[in-house]
Amino acid sequence: MPLGLDRKGLINFSLITLANFFFFSNFSTFFLLPLYIKELGGTEADIGFIMGSFGITSLGSIPFVTYLIDRYGRKLFMFAGAVIMLLSSLLFVTVNELSPLLYVFRMCQGMGFALFFTSATTSAADIVPINRRAQGLGIFGAFTILAYSIGPTLGEYVLNNFGFSHFFIAASSFSIVAAVLILFSAVTDFTKSAERFGLGFFRLVASKRYSLILLTNLLLAGGLGSVLNFISAFLKEKELDVYNFFIVYALTVTFVRMFGGRASDVFGRKKVAAPSLIIFSISIACIVFIDSGLAAIMVSFLFSFSYGMLYPVLTALVIDKAGADERGKAMGAYNAC
Incomplete structure (x- = not known):
């Protein structure tokens, strides 16, 4: 199935x-x-x-x-x-x-x-x-x-x-x-948390178990936000079409999330996350070298492909590490970054 x-x-x-x-x-x-x-x-x-x-x-x-x-x-x-x-x-x-x-x-x-x-x-x-x-x-x-x-x-x-x-x-x-x-929809099975409302969320955020994933996601979000907020002005300054970058971004991220998420289930989270992070970083560094429409499309593809791979991998990693009774806290912390 x-x-x-x-x-x-x-x-x-x-x-x-x-x-x-x-x-x-x-x-x-x-x-x-x-x-x-x-x-x-x-x-x-x-x-x-x-x-x-x-x-x-x-x-x-x-x-x-x-x-x-x-x-x-x-x-x-x-x-x-x-x-x-x-x-x-x-x-x-x-x-x-x-x-x-x-x-x-x-x-x-x-x-x-x-x-x-x-x-x-x-x-x-x-x-x-x-x-x-x-x-x-x-x-x-x-x-x-x-x-x-x-x-x-x-x-x-x-x-x-x-x-x-x-x-x-x-x-x-x-x-x-x-x-x-x-x-x-049906009510999904879950393990009820016995914890009273208090500092559980903040203890989870501060724990070493999640620190690397949350920091990585925070840096990823910062890189994504910076590129999407400033790429339009940068490409306009270069007298290049902006829409090509965003069309490639939307199509690539959607396709990769639909069909690429399975990779980390098969090969392991870290084996997919590590090269994707490297490609993501390289793609951002390459933005300054964009001097043509083709270059913008190529950079957009690398940027979008790596980001599309990273989202399901990091999300799955968070859930993998979470206890059955703290998945909500784990996802909340991840989404807040």
Whole structure:
């Protein structure tokens, strides 16, 4: 059977993966929220503060969220996250001026994100057997990348043709689908944590068992963010097309996550992670030598291929090291980096 799952397990994994896709489609449409803030008369500073307020709750709530899902299970909090994202996205329709409500709704989205994504990734890891774990998490992650292209594209179409009110309604509709899919999913088996809410999350983050993986993921995220944020300006300065870099990035990462995750299940995590990290570092160093469209495509391919390989490997490593009753905390710490 695919992913080593029986029919029931495969259906459950598919429902959670598709729910994650629709949830992230909702999330990614809000990359266009700065346009609305500008229309309301907001400055660049307003955009930065409002968009950034999402991180206060998405990161700040993770210790509490991870305690909940390790203690009480995944499904309830996936559903709660989808509903919170749905309502907070829809409520933007009520805002017609620069208002503290923009911060409130954006911070609610951050809470919904923390609840849903941490629960969903942990649930996916629960379902897939250890010998197919990286492959399963790679497929799960591929649908996330796909959502990043679908959400803003459809959002921009609705915005250009129907306006912001319809845009917010359309965005929230993605989370309706996510919530319905979660309702139809089965409750995944998990080992209940006996720990009371306290410092368990922070002890896990500080433990030597996870320090190398979390540090690696933090550096990986820093490299990814730096490249994606600044490559457009760099290529424009070189008078090169930007879209080629991003098309190659999206296609390569999606393909590699879908079909490359199995490699570390077969050959071992470290044997895949080490060369991928080297290629990732080399690709970033090579950016300064881009002087043609072909060079941009080649660098983008190396960058995307190595990043696409690293995500499922590192995610699987975190789960491999986690105790059965601390998977939520482990995934929360990993996603926070």
